[in-house]
Amino acid sequence: MTQTIAISNQKGGVGKTTTAVNLAACLADLGHRTLLVDLDPQSNASSALGFDSNRLDASIYDALLDHAAPTVHPLDAQHSNLFLLPSSMDLAGAEFELIDREGRETALRDALARLDQPFDYILIDSPPSLGLLTLNALVAARWVLIPVQAEYLALEGLSRMVQTIQRINRKQNPELEILGLLATLYDSRTNLAHQVLEELRRAFPDKVFSTPVTRSVRLSEAPSYGQTILRYDARSSGALQYQQIAQEVIHVCEKA
Amino acid sequence: MTQTIAISNQKGGVGKTTTAVNLAACLADLGHRTLLVDLDPQSNASSALGFDSNRLDASIYDALLDHAAPTVHPLDAQHSNLFLLPSSMDLAGAEFELIDREGRETALRDALARLDQPFDYILIDSPPSLGLLTLNALVAARWVLIPVQAEYLALEGLSRMVQTIQRINRKQNPELEILGLLATLYDSRTNLAHQVLEELRRAFPDKVFSTPVTRSVRLSEAPSYGQTILRYDARSSGALQYQQIAQEVIHVCEKA
Numbered sequence: 001m002t003q004t005i006a007i008s009n010q011k012g013g014v015g016k017t018t019t020a021v022n023l024a025a026c027l028a029d030l031g032h033r034t035l036l037v038d039l040d041p042q043s044n045a046s047s048a049l050g051f052d053s054n055r056l057d058a059s060i061y062d063a064l065l066d067h068a069a070p071t072v073h074p075l076d077a078q079h080s081n082l083f084l085l086p087s088s089m090d091l092a093g094a095e096f097e098l099i100d101r102e103g104r105e106t107a108l109r110d111a112l113a114r115l116d117q118p119f120d121y122i123l124i125d126s127p128p129s130l131g132l133l134t135l136n137a138l139v140a141a142r143w144v145l146i147p148v149q150a151e152y153l154a155l156e157g158l159s160r161m162v163q164t165i166q167r168i169n170r171k172q173n174p175e176l177e178i179l180g181l182l183a184t185l186y187d188s189r190t191n192l193a194h195q196v197l198e199e200l201r202r203a204f205p206d207k208v209f210s211t212p213v214t215r216s217v218r219l220s221e222a223p224s225y226g227q228t229i230l231r232y233d234a235r236s237s238g239a240l241q242y243q244q245i246a247q248e249v250i251h252v253c254e255k256a
Numbered sequence: 257m258t259q260t261i262a263i264s265n266q267k268g269g270v271g272k273t274t275t276a277v278n279l280a281a282c283l284a285d286l287g288h289r290t291l292l293v294d295l296d297p298q299s300n301a302s303s304a305l306g307f308d309s310n311r312l313d314a315s316i317y318d319a320l321l322d323h324a325a326p327t328v329h330p331l332d333a334q335h336s337n338l339f340l341l342p343s344s345m346d347l348a349g350a351e352f353e354l355i356d357r358e359g360r361e362t363a364l365r366d367a368l369a370r371l372d373q374p375f376d377y378i379l380i381d382s383p384p385s386l387g388l389l390t391l392n393a394l395v396a397a398r399w400v401l402i403p404v405q406a407e408y409l410a411l412e413g414l415s416r417m418v419q420t421i422q423r424i425n426r427k428q429n430p431e432l433e434i435l436g437l438l439a440t441l442y443d444s445r446t447n448l449a450h451q452v453l454e455e456l457r458r459a460f461p462d463k464v465f466s467t468p469v470t471r472s473v474r475l476s477e478a479p480s481y482g483q484t485i486l487r488y489d490a491r492s493s494g495a496l497q498y499q500q501i502a503q504e505v506i507h508v509c510e511k512a
C-alpha cells in the first residue's frame with residue numbers, strides 16, 4: 001500500500017523542499033522504495049539532489065498534460081531506494097493550461113496511477129501557493145505534512161491552509177488527512193520560536209511532530225553540493241532530526 | 257512623478273513583505289507620500305501593519321476585476337505619509353478569473369491609474385510565484401527591487417526572475433528596470449552568506465544594494481505587534497539598515 005504524502009504550505013521559505021528531500025532520503029535509507037515528486041516550477045528539489053532539469057526529454061509536464069507515463073530517475077548514486085520525478089521549466093505554464101481541462105485537479109493523481117513500478121512512499125514537494133499545482137498535490141495525496149516556520153508571519157496563514165485541506169477532503173479526496181505539522185528553522189534561543197511552538201501545540205493537539213528541525217547551516221549548505229543531509233553530513237543535527245521525523249512518519253502511516 | 261516599485265521574487269520566504277513594509281515606512285518618515293499595495297493573497301503586508309483584511313468593504317479584488325477606484329487606507333496612527341491598499345481573501349481567486357480577460361496583465365496598472373490622490377512612491381508586495389499577480393506587479397511598475405536571501409536555493413531561481421523581467425520589459429513595459437538586488441536574512445557568521453553575496457556582486461555589478469539586511473529577531477517580532485520596525489524598535493539594526501536602503505532607493509529613482 002503506497003503512502004502518498006504532500007509536503008505543502010502556501011507560506012514561502014518554510015522548509016518544504018528541505019523537508020521533502022531529506023525525509024525522502026531517510027525513508028530510502030530505511031529500505032523503503034521512495035519517490036520524490038518535484039511539483040514546484042522552481043525545481044529546487046531536483047537541483048538539491050544534483051539533478052539538472054534542463055537535460056530532460058520527458059518531464060512531469062508531459063505526464064500531467066499529455067497522459068504520458070511519468071519517467072522516474074533512480075538516484076542510486078546517493079541512496080539506492082530513492083527515485084525522482086523531476087520538475088521542469090514548462091511546469092510554470094502547466095497551471096494556466098490545466099485550468100480549462102476536464103479533471104484539472106486530478107491530473108497528478110491520474111499520472112501517479114500510471115507509474116510502471118511500485119513505491120512504498122511518494123513525497124510531493126509543493127510550490128508556495130494554493131494554486132492548481134498544490135491542489136493537484138492535495139488531491140493525489142493520502143497525507144499532508146505541513147512544515148511551519150516558528151515565526152509570526154508563518155503562523156498567520158496556517159488557518160487558510162487547513163481550510164483548503166478540509167475543503168479538498170470534503171469535495172475531492174475523502175482520504176486526505178493531516179499527517180502532522182513540523183516546526184522548521186527552529187531557533188531555540190528566541191522567545192518567539194518557543195511561543196509559536198506552544199501556540200502550534202495548543203491549536204493542533206497531537207498533530208505537531210515531537211522533533212522540531214533546528215536552524216543549522218549544514219542543512220542549507222547541502223543543496224549547493226547536490227547532496228542530501230545524510231550524505232553531506234550524517235552526524236549533523238539536521239540529519240539526526242530528519243531521521244527521527246522519518247520514524248514518526250512511518251509510525252503514523254502504518255498505524256492508520 | 258510617482259515612482260512605482262515592485263518588490264518581487266518567486267522564491268518564497270526571502271523577505272519581500274518585510275522589505276515592502278519597512279521600506280514604505282522609511283520613505284513615509286522622510287516625508288514622501290507612500291502607498292503600499294498588498295498583492296499577495298496571504299495578506300502578510302496588511303497584517304504586518306495591523307490591518308484586518310476581513311473587515312473590508314471594497315478590496316483590491318474589486319479594483320482589479322470590476323474597474324472600481326481602489327480604496328486606500330491611511331495608516332497615520334504609525335506613519336503620517338503611509339497608506340495601504342490591502343489584500344483580501346478573494347485575491348486568491350483573482351488569478352483564475354483574470355486569465356480569460358482582455359488585458360489580464362494590465363489590470364493593476366489600470367487600477368493604479370484610477371487612484372484619486374497622488375503618491376510619491378508606490379510599493380507593491382508580490383506573492384512567491386511568477387503567476388498573473390506578480391506579472392501584474394511587473395507591468396504596473398517602473399522599477400523592480402529583488403530581495404535575495406543569501407542562500408544557495410535562493411540564488412538558483414534568480415536567473416528565471418531576471419528572464420521574466422526582461423520579457424516584460426520587451427513586451428509590455430519598456431520602462432521596467434531592476435532597481436537593485438537586496439541581500440536579506442544575511443548572517444555574516446556563515447561562509448555561505450559571504451559566498452552568495454560575492455556571487456551576487458559578480459553576476460550583477462552595480463545592482464546590489466551596498467547595505468545587506470542582517471538577520472535580526474526584532475524584524476520578525478515587529479509584525480506580531482502590527483508595527484513597522486521604526487515603531488517597534490527604532491534603534492535596531494533592521495531599522496537603521498532599512499533607512500540606509502531607503503536613501504539608496506531615493507538616489508537611484510531620482511537619478512534616472
Ligand SMILES: Nc1ncnc2c1ncn2[C@@H]1O[C@H](COP(=O)(O)OP(=O)(O)OP(=O)(O)O)[C@@H](O)[C@H]1O
Binds near residue numbers: 044186213238407409
Ligand atoms: N533547518 C534549517 N536550517 C537552516 N537552513 C534551512 C533549514 N531548513 C531550510 N533551510 C534553508 O532555508 C531556505 C528555505 O528553505 P526551503 O527552500 O526548503 O523552503 P521552501 O518552503 O521549500 O521554500 P519555497 O516556498 O520557495 O518553496 C533554503 O535556503 C534552505 O536551504
Ligand SMILES: Nc1ncnc2c1ncn2[C@@H]1O[C@H](COP(=O)(O)OP(=O)(O)OP(=O)(O)O)[C@@H](O)[C@H]1O
Binds near residue numbers: 268270
Ligand atoms: N532580516 C530579517 N531578520 C529576521 N527575520 C526576518 C528578516 N527578514 C524577514 N524575516 C522573517 O523571515 C520570514 C520570511 O520573511 P517574509 O515573510 O518577509 O518573506 P517573503 O518573501 O515575503 O515570504 P513569502 O514568499 O511567503 O511572501 C518572516 O517570518 C519574517 O518575519
Ligand SMILES: [Mg+2]
Binds near residue numbers: 018040127
Ligand atoms: Mg521549495
Ligand SMILES: [Mg+2]
Binds near residue numbers: 272300383
Ligand atoms: Mg510575503
